[in-house]
Amino acid sequence: xxxxxxxxxxxxxxxxxxxxxxxxxxxxxxxxxxxxxxxxxxxxxxxxxxxxxxxxxxxxxxxxxxxxxxxxxxxxxxxxxxxxxxxxxxxxxxxxxxxxxxxxxxxxxxxxxxxxxxxxxxxxxxxxxxxxxxxxxxxxxxxxxxxxxxxxxxxxxxxxxxxxxxxxxxxxxxxxxxxxxxxxxxxxxxxxxxxxxxxxxxxxxxxxxxxxxxxxxxxxxxxxxxxxxxxxxxxxxxxxxxx
Numbered sequence: 001x002x003x004x005x006x007x008x009x010x011x012x013x014x015x016x017x018x019x020x021x022x023x024x025x026x027x028x029x030x031x032x033x034x035x036x037x038x039x040x041x042x043x044x045x046x047x048x049x050x051x052x053x054x055x056x057x058x059x060x061x062x063x064x065x066x067x068x069x070x071x072x073x074x075x076x077x078x079x080x081x082x083x084x085x086x087x088x089x090x091x092x093x094x095x096x097x098x099x100x101x102x103x104x105x106x107x108x109x110x111x112x113x114x115x116x117x118x119x120x121x122x123x124x125x126x127x128x129x130x131x132x133x134x135x136x137x138x139x140x141x142x143x144x145x146x147x148x149x150x151x152x153x154x155x156x157x158x159x160x161x162x163x164x165x166x167x168x169x170x171x172x173x174x175x176x177x178x179x180x181x182x183x184x185x186x187x188x189x190x191x192x193x194x195x196x197x198x199x200x201x202x203x204x205x206x207x208x209x210x211x212x213x214x215x216x217x218x219x220x221x222x223x224x225x226x227x228x229x230x231x232x233x234x235x236x237x238x239x240x241x242x243x
Contacts, residue, residue, distance in 0.1 A: 041169055045068065045070065047238065049070075049173065050068050050234070050237070050238055051180070051238035051239065051242065052155070052173065052176035052177060052179075052180055053067070053068050053070070053155065053234075054067075054068075054234040054235065054238045055151055055152060055176065055179055055180050055183060055193075056152055056153075056154075056155030056156040056158075056159065057152075057218055057231075057234050057235075058152055058194070058197055058211065058214060058215050058218055059152055059153065060156060060159075061214050061217075061218060061229070061232070062211050062214045063156075065159075066230070066231075067229075067230065067231040067232070067234060068230075068231045068234065070159065070162075070172075071163075072163040076163060076164055079160045079163050079164050080164050082160065083095075083157075083160055083161065083164065083166075087157065089161070089166065091166065092166045092167070094166075095161040095166035095167060096166075096167075098157065099154055099157060099161070099175050102150045102153055102154035102157065102179075103150070103151070103154050103175070103178050103179055105147050105150045105151075105182065106150070107149070107150055107204075108145065108146040108147050108148075108150045108200050111146045111199075111200060111203050114203060115145070122203075125199065125202045125203070125208065126140045126141050126199075128208050129195060129198050129202075129208065129212070132198075132208065132209075132212035132213075132215075132216060133194065133195070133198075133212070133215065133216050133219060134216065134220075135195075139191070139195075140195050143187075143192050143195040143196050143199065145186055145187075145196055145199075146196055146197075146199045146200030147182065147183065147186045147187075147196055147200070148183065148186075148187075148193045148194070148195075148196035148197035148200060149196065149197050149199070149200020149201050149203075149204065150200070151179045151182060151183045151193075151197075152197050154175060154179045155175075155176050158172050158175040158176055158179075159172065180242070183240075184241045184242070188240060188241055189240050190219065190240050191219065193240065194215050194218070194219045198211070198215055217229070217232055218232055218234065218235060219235060221233035221234075221235060221236040
């Protein structure tokens with residue numbers, strides 16, 4: 001009997017400990033977010049800033065982030081850990097080097113030979129994108145670059161780096177501006193951009209089905225039928241090329 005009481009007591013203490021730890025972590029995270037909001041600009045976003053954020057819209061939506069948000073909503077430690085684990089970014093220097101690599105299309109340029117060879121794998125990917133987005137295959141096949149895979153990631157990554165202090169607010173908008181300039185030099189519309197992103201992501205080795213639904217919803221400005229998604233209509237609201 002005493003053994004069961006001891007085990008029960010230990011279990012109860014552990015539960016109490018976990019509840020206290022969770023409460024402290026929540027309080028700490030709230031302080032982090034409060035500090036960020038206090039020390040950063042609270043000005044409403046301009047239409048041009050919203051247009052720049054639109055270039056990262058697919059990834060923002062996929063990750064559950066506010067599509068046209070520039071402030072963090074979750075624990076900053078989550079983003080610090082994500083940058084370290086996914087990108088090996090732990091400081092300002094690494095952040096800027098990685099972002100420069102994305103804007104210069106280092107990874108997507110490595111895929112150019114695939115488009116020149118017109119492989120069977122590419123043909124299958126194009127057909128799947130055509131079906132998933134509801135576009136003619138010829139429309140998909142005319143996109144011969146995966147540049148948007150790097151550009152979308154650059155815009156998304158810039159926001160994370162800003163949140164954890166590796167970029168200033170001005171530097172963040174400058175990264176997004178450069179990214180948009182590269183994108184508009186490679187194409188002239190959101191449809192090609194979406195196709196290019198999906199081509200690059202799939203060639204990189206990710207499953208197309210993981211993100212085809214979100215991509216189509218943003219491309220068509222139609223979110224899921226059962227719930228409203230804020231700013232899913234970014235492509236309809238903001239031009240691909242700055243007017």
